[in-house]
Amino acid sequence: MKSEIAKIVALIIVLILSVNTIVLAASQSDLNSTQKKINEAKEELHGIQAEKSSTMAEVETITNEISQYQTEIDELNTKIDDLEGQISEAQENLDKAQEDYTNQEKLLKERLIATYEAGETSYLDVILSSKNLTDFISNYYLVTQIANNDKALMDKIVEQKKEIEDSKQKLESSKNELDTSKSSKKDKQKQLSIAKEEKDEKVAELSEDEKQTQAELDQYEADKREIQAQLAALAKRQRASGGNPSIYTSNPSAAGFIFPVAGLSKANINNKNYPSYSGHTGVDVNIGAAGQTVVAAKAGTVITSMAKKNSAGNYVSYGEYIIIDHGDGLATLYGHGLAGSRRVSAGQTVSQGQAIMTVGSTGNSSGPHLHFEVRVNGNPVNPLPYLP
Numbered sequence: 001m002k003s004e005i006a007k008i009v010a011l012i013i014v015l016i017l018s019v020n021t022i023v024l025a026a027s028q029s030d031l032n033s034t035q036k037k038i039n040e041a042k043e044e045l046h047g048i049q050a051e052k053s054s055t056m057a058e059v060e061t062i063t064n065e066i067s068q069y070q071t072e073i074d075e076l077n078t079k080i081d082d083l084e085g086q087i088s089e090a091q092e093n094l095d096k097a098q099e100d101y102t103n104q105e106k107l108l109k110e111r112l113i114a115t116y117e118a119g120e121t122s123y124l125d126v127i128l129s130s131k132n133l134t135d136f137i138s139n140y141y142l143v144t145q146i147a148n149n150d151k152a153l154m155d156k157i158v159e160q161k162k163e164i165e166d167s168k169q170k171l172e173s174s175k176n177e178l179d180t181s182k183s184s185k186k187d188k189q190k191q192l193s194i195a196k197e198e199k200d201e202k203v204a205e206l207s208e209d210e211k212q213t214q215a216e217l218d219q220y221e222a223d224k225r226e227i228q229a230q231l232a233a234l235a236k237r238q239r240a241s242g243g244n245p246s247i248y249t250s251n252p253s254a255a256g257f258i259f260p261v262a263g264l265s266k267a268n269i270n271n272k273n274y275p276s277y278s279g280h281t282g283v284d285v286n287i288g289a290a291g292q293t294v295v296a297a298k299a300g301t302v303i304t305s306m307a308k309k310n311s312a313g314n315y316v317s318y319g320e321y322i323i324i325d326h327g328d329g330l331a332t333l334y335g336h337g338l339a340g341s342r343r344v345s346a347g348q349t350v351s352q353g354q355a356i357m358t359v360g361s362t363g364n365s366s367g368p369h370l371h372f373e374v375r376v377n378g379n380p381v382n383p384l385p386y387l388p
Contacts, residue, residue: 053207059206059210062199066195069192070192073185073189080178080185083177086174094167100160104156219310223310223318227321230304231331231333248376253388260334261287261295262292262295264287264292268287269283272384274382282372283371285369287370289368290358290368293358294356294359296353296356300327301349302347302348303324303331303347304321305322306320306321306342306346307339308363315363317335317363318333318363318364320337320363321336324356331374332375333372334371336359337357337358337360339362341357
């Protein structure tokens with residue numbers, strides 16, 4: 001039984017048909033040969049999955065649901081964080097506008113009082129009281145300036161009042177949206193809690209071999225979420241810096257990336273469709289053997305450079321991986337590097353084309369390849385349009 005479970009795990013790691021969070025891809029030098037092997041493996045996997053216990057299948061389904069709930073909660077957290085920031089800024093601007101409006105209104109009232117206390121004297125009286133032409137021109141200019149200033153003051157007050165009312169409406173709308181998001185988050189957290197309890201009950205019914213397999217998959221999920229948290233923190237910093245990644249959404253080639261493996265091209269990418277399977281957030285550059293140089297697709301700052309290992313010291317998840325912040329909302333991730341081959345560290349500035357590590361097969365990988373991701377404000381996008 002244990003050998004059968006091991007066989008199931010190996011094939012699941014190759015194909016990711018049941019667990020949508022494991023990152024990998026088969027690596028072969030010949031792309032056509034690779035696809036043939038994948039097709040053969042699929043046929044074999046269908047037979048093996050039929051032997052898999054129904055409880056294990058239920059656990060996998062619940063695990064997928066949990067992952068989806070957690071992703072939705074993360075997205076809601078980001079939205080709530082952004083809304084709270086917007087509300088705080090809007091409230092500050094509203095307070096300043098209200099203060100300015102109050103000062104202008106006070107000035108206008110003082111002006112009206114001064115005009116009233118001056119009695120029946122009108123602008124025309126001032127002009128007609130001129131003693132000579134020079135005096136007339138001077139009085140006319142003075143009256144014109146006073147009238148213009150009075151009109152400008154009143155216009156400004158009217159405009160400020162409208163802006164304040166508009167700002168109040170937008171602020172109220174943002175607050176309502178924030179309340180809705182918080183309510184949605186509460187509902188998702190409740191669903192997540194129920195799903196976790198249900199999963200625990202099902203896991204208790206698994207065989208020992210299946211429990212071990214599930215523990216490994218859970219560990220990978222935890223590792224992946226840790227990486228997602230790093231990317232979320234990056235996205236928050238990028239949004240705060242006022243980056244404008246939307247220009248790349250409509251025109252990815254404007255990002256100016258180069259291919260991330262020296263001497264190779266898109267022809268070496270196995271998964272031409274994105275995502276190649278549920279949960280695969282990048283593309284895989286297939287290598288016949290480890291050793292090729294991984295380069296920075298664009299200049300930037302390294303925000304993560306680490307070897308992801310479990311408590312037993314074994315590589316998991318992306319293994320040796322690097323994340324580079326390119327500014328303007330863009331970031332790239334490079335995974336499964338050769339053990340100990342990372343050449344850059346967090347905080348270091350890198351130039352485009354600079355060697356950052358060597359292709360390997362560390363972590364959840366079935367053979368030497370580079371897992372490459374493009375992130376826009378922390379969210380994974382199809383890397384293919386960004387690559388030359």
